[in-house]
Amino acid sequence: KAGVTQTPRYLIKTRGQQVTLSCSPISGHRSVSWYQQTPGQGLQFLFEYFSETQRNKGNFPGRFSGRQFSNSRSEMNVSTLELGDSALYLCASSRNLAGENTGELFFGEGSRLTVL
Amino acid sequence: DAKTTQPPSMDCAEGRAANLPCNHSTISGNEYVYWYRQIHSQGPQYIIHGLKNNETNEMASLIITEDRKSSTLILPHATLRDTAVYYCIADRGAGSYQLTFGKGTKLSVIP
Numbered sequence: 308k309a310g311v312t313q314t315p316r317y318l319i320k321t322r323g324q325q326v327t328l329s330c331s332p333i334s335g336h337r338s339v340s341w342y343q344q345t346p347g348q349g350l351q352f353l354f355e356y357f358s359e360t361q362r363n364k365g366n367f368p369g370r371f372s373g374r375q376f377s378n379s380r381s382e383m384n385v386s387t388l389e390l391g392d393s394a395l396y397l398c399a400s401s402r403n404l405a406g407e408n409t410g411e412l413f414f415g416e417g418s419r420l421t422v423l
Numbered sequence: 424d425a426k427t428t429q430p431p432s433m434d435c436a437e438g439r440a441a442n443l444p445c446n447h448s449t450i451s452g453n454e455y456v457y458w459y460r461q462i463h464s465q466g467p468q469y470i471i472h473g474l475k476n477n478e479t480n481e482m483a484s485l486i487i488t489e490d491r492k493s494s495t496l497i498l499p500h501a502t503l504r505d506t507a508v509y510y511c512i513a514d515r516g517a518g519s520y521q522l523t524f525g526k527g528t529k530l531s532v533i534p
Contacts, residue, residue: 414466
């Protein structure tokens with residue numbers, strides 16, 4: 308079956324602009340989480356959505372936001388871009404069935420954002 | 424979540440077993456040990472997880488010590504495609520998706 312799909316794969320923005328990244332989870336997966344990866348900070352958790360509700364949020368400023376649609380697809384938005392927002396943004400999905408160990412995440416290939 | 428400690432890098436000869444250690448001395452009773460790997464410029468890939476019993480799947484084996492303070496991921500016959508950063512994570516894995524990735528171990532498989 309198809310894996311987690313992220314679009315766009317690469318994009319370049321300038322400071323002050325905003326960006327929207329999209330994630331389509333594996334069919335049947337209801338949880339979508341987002342991570343930011345930079346050389347300096349490594350992989351850091353941004354937020355997680357389940358059934359259109361944000362359940363967890365990492366330690367990022369309010370410029371970072373997201374949402375999940377009824378079909379489980381998710382988007383994240385970064386407003387007023389800064390140079391430090393240049394990173395690989397990774398989306399991961401999980402089934403999250405009741406009673407099931409749910410630590411297995413399936414990651415997409417990521418969206419590489421460059422802010423100039 | 425418990426903190427994990429891994430060596431920053433390791434080398435392994437192609438065809439030999441790669442044994443990647445992880446220390447998680449503060450792990451709590453309800454935390455699983457997860458292993459992921461990330462091949463350059465790709466998203467992380469789940470490998471295996473376990474609670475207290477040893478586990479094996481088609482990719483690897485996970486050996487957890489009896490006191491659960493450390494574990495070892497074993498790739499039985501390493502290939503060049505196994506060159507990646509390997510992350511060991513301790514997490515409850517129950518409705519908690521805030522995985523904490525440390526710096527991991529950069530495994531280099533040498534021809």
